[in-house]
Amino acid sequence: MEKTILEVKNAKKYFPMKKGLLFNSSENVKAVDDISFTIQEGETFGIVGESGCGKSTTGRMILRLIEPTEGEIIYKGENILDLPKDKMQKLRREMQIIFQDPYSSLDPRFTIGKTIGEVLDIHKIAKGKEKRERIIQLLEAVGLGAQHFNRYPHEFSGGQRQRIGIARALALNPSLLICDEPVSALDVSVQAQIVNLMQDLQKEFQLTYLFISHDLSVVHHICDRIAVMYIGKIVETADKKTLFEKPAHPYTRALLSAIPVTDPEVATTNEVLEGDIPSPANPPTGCRFHTRCKFATEICRKVEPELKDIGDGQLVACHLYE
Amino acid sequence: MTKELLEIKNLKTYFFTDEGTVRAVDGVDLELNKGETLGIVGESGSGKSMMSLSIMGLIPNPPGKIVDGQINFKDKNLCKISKSEYRRIRGNEISMIFQEPMTSLNPVFTIGKQIMEVYKHHQGLSKAEAKEKTIEMLKLVGISMPERRIHEYPNQLSGGMRQRVMIAMALACNPELLIADEPTTALDVTIQAQILKLMDDLKHKLNTSIILITHNLGVVAQTADKIIVMYAGKVMEYSDTKSIFKNPKHPYTEGLLDSIPKIDKPVDRLSAIPGTVPSSNDFPTGCSFYPRCKYAMEICKEKGPDLIKLEDDVQVRCWKYIEEKTFVSKDHHSEKV
Numbered sequence: 294m295e296k297t298i299l300e301v302k303n304a305k306k307y308f309p310m311k312k313g314l315l316f317n318s319s320e321n322v323k324a325v326d327d328i329s330f331t332i333q334e335g336e337t338f339g340i341v342g343e344s345g346c347g348k349s350t351t352g353r354m355i356l357r358l359i360e361p362t363e364g365e366i367i368y369k370g371e372n373i374l375d376l377p378k379d380k381m382q383k384l385r386r387e388m389q390i391i392f393q394d395p396y397s398s399l400d401p402r403f404t405i406g407k408t409i410g411e412v413l414d415i416h417k418i419a420k421g422k423e424k425r426e427r428i429i430q431l432l433e434a435v436g437l438g439a440q441h442f443n444r445y446p447h448e449f450s451g452g453q454r455q456r457i458g459i460a461r462a463l464a465l466n467p468s469l470l471i472c473d474e475p476v477s478a479l480d481v482s483v484q485a486q487i488v489n490l491m492q493d494l495q496k497e498f499q500l501t502y503l504f505i506s507h508d509l510s511v512v513h514h515i516c517d518r519i520a521v522m523y524i525g526k527i528v529e530t531a532d533k534k535t536l537f538e539k540p541a542h543p544y545t546r547a548l549l550s551a552i553p554v555t556d557p558e559v560a561t562t563n564e565v566l567e568g569d570i571p572s573p574a575n576p577p578t579g580c581r582f583h584t585r586c587k588f589a590t591e592i593c594r595k596v597e598p599e600l601k602d603i604g605d606g607q608l609v610a611c612h613l614y615e
Numbered sequence: 616m617t618k619e620l621l622e623i624k625n626l627k628t629y630f631f632t633d634e635g636t637v638r639a640v641d642g643v644d645l646e647l648n649k650g651e652t653l654g655i656v657g658e659s660g661s662g663k664s665m666m667s668l669s670i671m672g673l674i675p676n677p678p679g680k681i682v683d684g685q686i687n688f689k690d691k692n693l694c695k696i697s698k699s700e701y702r703r704i705r706g707n708e709i710s711m712i713f714q715e716p717m718t719s720l721n722p723v724f725t726i727g728k729q730i731m732e733v734y735k736h737h738q739g740l741s742k743a744e745a746k747e748k749t750i751e752m753l754k755l756v757g758i759s760m761p762e763r764r765i766h767e768y769p770n771q772l773s774g775g776m777r778q779r780v781m782i783a784m785a786l787a788c789n790p791e792l793l794i795a796d797e798p799t800t801a802l803d804v805t806i807q808a809q810i811l812k813l814m815d816d817l818k819h820k821l822n823t824s825i826i827l828i829t830h831n832l833g834v835v836a837q838t839a840d841k842i843i844v845m846y847a848g849k850v851m852e853y854s855d856t857k858s859i860f861k862n863p864k865h866p867y868t869e870g871l872l873d874s875i876p877k878i879d880k881p882v883d884r885l886s887a888i889p890g891t892v893p894s895s896n897d898f899p900t901g902c903s904f905y906p907r908c909k910y911a912m913e914i915c916k917e918k919g920p921d922l923i924k925l926e927d928d929v930q931v932r933c934w935k936y937i938e939e940k941t942f943v944s945k946d947h948h949s950e951k952v
Contacts, residue, residue, distance in 0.1 A: 485874035485887035553833025
């Protein structure tokens with residue numbers, strides 16, 4: 294039986310909005326609004342959505358880089374939100390993050406050796422010669438080498454920098470890696486290298502990935518199960534096959550049909566969504582997607598749909614399925 | 616052949632920097648007919664954006680300069696005309712949409728004022744006439760309540776809306792050529808689909824020729840008639856859209872297509888192109904792609920191949936094909952290099 298490594302329960306993150314001179318913060322941006330999901334050990338769980346849907350905030354909440362407003366984040370049976378700082382720091386060895394932008398996530402004044410070494414210092418893992426060996430070992434694991442030890446970030450290309458970011462994340466032997474758009478900033482030909490590397494490392498180190506992305510083709514390639522988010526809510530969760538073969542939520546369907554197809558002879562369905570993504574500061578009432586949904590009825594405008602199982606572990610939040 | 620609108624011959628745009636000469640665009644030829652869409656595909660540093668700036672006459676000089684070649688637009692060679700003449704053409708007959716709708720609009724003017732400026736400058740319209748035209752144009756690109764929107768500032772609009780404003784501005788004078796440089800890269804997928812559809816609709820309505828520059832092969836597959844694949848300042852493959860996707864000739868095109876994960880054809884492992892895109896002041900000698908090419912031969916290292924014609928609409932720059940076929944560009948102008 295599969296083991297649950299992470300469970301997110303009713304997590305919310307509200308950012309107070311400061312308005313006017315009085316700093317009246319009664320209004321909130323509901324970046325993440327009551328989401329729940331579980332991740333099994335060894336799987337790759339994907340979160341997809343467009344900008345402002347709260348996918349990055351979710352990733353950061355799991356590491357407590359952003360404190361959730363409400364909810365529980367249960368890692369291996371323990372609610373990490375209750376942990377004091379020192380224990381949390383220890384736990385972070387097991388959960389690491391890879392950031393999107395390989396240009397700004399490395400300190401330009403640190404050599405690569407120092408960047409990765411810093412992690413080992415903070416967690417008091419290794420010193421001196423042992424530390425150097427460990428760093429070189431890590432660099433080799435991501436396809437770099439000892440010759441890169443004393444170089445600075447500006448001497449590397451985007452793909453190489455992302456490799457360094459991955460090496461840094463692996464330094465503490467984590468079990469869970471949060472990957473926040475790890476390939477979005479890279480050139481197409483380099484993207485594939487990094488995706489392959491991540492898959493190899495997953496096998497080698499038995500990693501669990503939370504893969505956050507807006508690129509559905511990459512998500513389809515790498516993930517086992519996928520959650521689709523829209524303005525702070527999960528609208529659909531399913532395994533990859535189900536999600537791509539019989540997407541249930543109208544938003545998921547629209548997302549899938551918006552992927553540009555690399556075959557000029559395939560006629561696109563052209564199910565183009567009307568309108569813009571509403572602001573999360575002022576989300577529509579009822580179902581948040583109703584302003585752009587062609588199936589919207591009266592109930593969608595008033596009542597917020599709940600995630601419901603429609604079979605095969607496919608969860609959908611839509612009134613069409615009631 | 617139908618009427619040619621734009622013909623570029625052996626265009627070379629070099630940048631003269633302290634670290635040496637950067638050959639951003641290195642001998643590019645292309646033709647564009649009326650009403651046609653040409654896709655230019657390439658990764659960062661391939662020279663695709665410098666191509667578009669060269670056509671627009673916007674290469675910063677110094678350090679950049681068009682050192683050789685011709686850009687024939689209708690009957691004029693754009694490399695030879697005066698600055699004031701260029702100013703009359705730019706924004707009027709040729710216009711451009713940039714990648715970043717956030718930074719290419721002026722934040723301190725309302726969008727109405729920015730679009731009206733185009734009409735006043737190029738068509739000498741009065742304020743009232745320009746306003747009327749602006750509202751009409753904004754309606755055309757799908758902006759609701761344009762009468763109110765013209766009083767808004769760029770920061771009040773979403774990314775997709777701003778890109779629509781950019782398109783409205785670019786199409787204001789009904790240009791014959793529209794250059795779109797990564798018009799959808801900064802946008803979300805559902806918005807990207809909207810903008811691509813809008814551009815396609817407008818193309819048919821206004822019969823504009825489009826040069827669509829992108830790194831995303833999916834974007835051009837559905838919209839372009841012909842495609843140029845660029846790498847390190849050179850055209851690697853020039854072909855009609857169907858053949859490029861069905862039967863890519865150049866190893867780089869093949870690698871690019873293989874490295875995109877495809878939902879309808881899942882694979883366990885992507886076939887990546889090894890190595891990285893060469894930096895623009897350090898292009899390899901010989902064929903610039905040979906260090907990453909799986910078919911690389913001895914000759915590729917020593918000498919760069921010429922662009923040769925394989926079939927009617929298919930041109931490729933690769934030694935793999937050269938022995939059997941006749942040279943295409945040799946006879947015009949490449950002896951000089």
